[in-house]
Amino acid sequence: MNTNKFPIKIIINNQTPSQKNSKRIMPMWNARTVRLISSKTVLDWKEAALAQLDPQAQRIRTDKRLQIDYMFYVNDKTQRDLDNMIASINDLLQQACADIEFVPNKKGKIMEKRVKKTGIIIGDHWAVLRIGSADAEVDKINPRCELIITEVD
DSSP: OOOOOEEEEEEEOOOOOTTTTTTEEEEEEEEEEEEEEOOOOHHHHHHHHHHGGGGGOOOOOSSSSSEEEEEEEEESOOOOOHHHHHHHHHHHHTTTOEEEEEETTTTTTTEEEEOOSSSSSSSSSTTTEEEEEEEEOOSSSSEEEEEEEEOOO
16 A cells, blocks of 8 residues: 655755644633633744645555655754654644545534544554654745655564
């Protein structure tokens, strides 16, 4: 079941944010509580990145594990956590190109919901994905993330 030609290179333009460190508090007035949601920066980046990836409609399906090597080109020398940027990319790859189903919410309004395990990659757990190398360099003009995806035994 291998229709992919490896290695696969994917480029995601713009500075990759850290989802884990970019949260904002959203009050839930009806429940008298709060919840954490992603910051506007993260949501804007995700929307732009999905717009880049979704038209490609690329899905990587294989019986073997995948390895992703990450090269981040950042726009300045600010210290960033590579681990959190990797998590942002992996979450994006699971969401991009996913099938959409339309389901009613509790109030009966029809909502879009992305189907799990239909993204570019089906998951980021150890049985499916191995993290390869990760590095970062400064590129003030063209910040981006370049991914090389390969099969491993």
